[in-house]
Amino acid sequence: MSVQGTETTTAPGAPGEDQLLPQLVAHLREHRARLRQEWSERIQQAGLLHAMTPQEMAAETTSVYDNYVEVLETGSVEALRRYARDLSERIIPRGVETHEVVGIVLLLRDVLARSLFEKYQRDFGLLNRVLDAYEPAANRIANTVAVSFVEERERVIRQQQDALRELSTPVLPVRERLLILPIIGVLDSERARQLTEQLLTGIRTHRARVVVIDITGVPEVDESVANHLVQTVDASRLMGASVIITGLSPKIAQTLVTIGVDLSKMDTIGDLQGGLEEAERLLGYTTGRDDGAAAP
Amino acid sequence: MTGPRLVSILRQGSYLIASIHTALDDTQMTAFQDDLVERIGRDRARGVVIDVAALDVLDSFATRTLRTIGEVARLRGAVTVVVGIQPEVAFAMVALGMDTGSVHTALDLEEGLAFLDRVVGSRRPVTTLRGGAG
Numbered sequence: 001m002s003v004q005g006t007e008t009t010t011a012p013g014a015p016g017e018d019q020l021l022p023q024l025v026a027h028l029r030e031h032r033a034r035l036r037q038e039w040s041e042r043i044q045q046a047g048l049l050h051a052m053t054p055q056e057m058a059a060e061t062t063s064v065y066d067n068y069v070e071v072l073e074t075g076s077v078e079a080l081r082r083y084a085r086d087l088s089e090r091i092i093p094r095g096v097e098t099h100e101v102v103g104i105v106l107l108l109r110d111v112l113a114r115s116l117f118e119k120y121q122r123d124f125g126l127l128n129r130v131l132d133a134y135e136p137a138a139n140r141i142a143n144t145v146a147v148s149f150v151e152e153r154e155r156v157i158r159q160q161q162d163a164l165r166e167l168s169t170p171v172l173p174v175r176e177r178l179l180i181l182p183i184i185g186v187l188d189s190e191r192a193r194q195l196t197e198q199l200l201t202g203i204r205t206h207r208a209r210v211v212v213i214d215i216t217g218v219p220e221v222d223e224s225v226a227n228h229l230v231q232t233v234d235a236s237r238l239m240g241a242s243v244i245i246t247g248l249s250p251k252i253a254q255t256l257v258t259i260g261v262d263l264s265k266m267d268t269i270g271d272l273q274g275g276l277e278e279a280e281r282l283l284g285y286t287t288g289r290d291d292g293a294a295a296p
Numbered sequence: 297m298t299g300p301r302l303v304s305i306l307r308q309g310s311y312l313i314a315s316i317h318t319a320l321d322d323t324q325m326t327a328f329q330d331d332l333v334e335r336i337g338r339d340r341a342r343g344v345v346i347d348v349a350a351l352d353v354l355d356s357f358a359t360r361t362l363r364t365i366g367e368v369a370r371l372r373g374a375v376t377v378v379v380g381i382q383p384e385v386a387f388a389m390v391a392l393g394m395d396t397g398s399v400h401t402a403l404d405l406e407e408g409l410a411f412l413d414r415v416v417g418s419r420r421p422v423t424t425l426r427g428g429a430g
Contacts, residue, residue, distance in 0.1 A: 197387060200384075200386055207403055231390040234395055235383075235389070236386075237401060238389060238401050239386050239401065239403055240401045240404075240408075
């Protein structure tokens with residue numbers, strides 16, 4: 001947006017380029033209360049941030065406003081980035097969406113731009129130069145906030161994924177030499193690989209001779225998952241442990257037969273209870289009740 | 297062959313314990329196979345434990361040799377069990393589609409011997425001298 005043509009219309013004694021931003025900042029500081037209020041109303045009208053209480057909103061909008069003006073003044077987005085990260089960390093668990101965050105920053109940009117129009121309406125040339133100074137800074141701010149928010153959200157997602165992965169593949173010793181591995185959730189190749197590694201390490205650590213893998217919690221099994229299971233069974237056997245698979249649902253069992261995966265080497269038993277009983281039998285345990293009733 | 301021994305074959309009762317101490321090349325692997333098969337006959341072994349715990353890789357030739365040893369040993373009257381396959385090795389073998397075929401596997405030496413006791417022990421001839429202590 002060139003302003004060359006309007007340069008000549010600028011009144012003598014107008015501020016130089018390097019004076020524009022400080023003047024702008026002074027203006028925004030002076031009308032802070034009014035502009036912030038206007039901004040809050042626009043946010044409410046747009047129905048953004050309804051997850052926050054009015055008090056929180058007032059506190060956050062004040063902080064955002066001050067940070068905004070500070071960036072215009074110093075030209076450094078570092079403080080703002082830190083603040084945006086911190087804010088995101090607080091509001092992401094509350095369910096605030098990306099479009100809301102971007103939305104409020106853009107609203108603030110518009111509110112401030114409007115106030116500039118108002119202030120400089122009598123001097124079009126000056127207004128143009130002020131906007132030239134203001135717009136890149138304002139866009140940079142919007143960018144910074146949006147990127148910080150998304151980065152923070154991605155960090156949270158990554159963290160949760162890691163936690164989920166850790167949680168979802170526990171290798172549990174139930175008796176001496178007997179491990180169970182309940183698998184919950186979708187099994188992809190990466191997870192299957194990790195799971196096999198954990199299981200093999202578990203076999204060595206616990207000196208396991210029998211492993212029961214329960215797949216009740218696996219929603220779907222396709223050919224590649226089935227092949228992964230076969231590999232897990234083979235690898236465990238190489239380490240001297242036999243594997244019993246339990247919890248094959250009717251649907252999964254039918255799928256496996258239909259797609260023709262070779263499961264002949266797999267020892268399967270209907271449910272986890274049956275699997276544990278079989279495992280105990282293999283290990284030579286007998287379980288009976290205290291009152292002398294014979295075990296089934 | 298000079299230098300430290302690559303493989304040791306020890307007798308323990310009616311079992312042979314063969315430990316592979318370091319990665320063997322194909323020639324050494326074949327020599328090991330010949331030695332072991334010969335010792336099974338000489339020592340009248342009923343069971344063989346092959347300990348590969350020191351190996352961080354088992355290639356297809358080694359795997360095939362182990363399988364062959366198992367088959368040959370069976371014909372010579374001994375049960376073979378391979379012990380000490382490390383998790384990474386097991387994983388790699390499975391990923392490459394290699395397995396030990398009909399050769400049994402166990403976690404470690406102790407488990408391997410326990411396995412032989414279960415399998416061979418039950419088949420041990422129980423001939424006693426008349427009037428003996430039994």
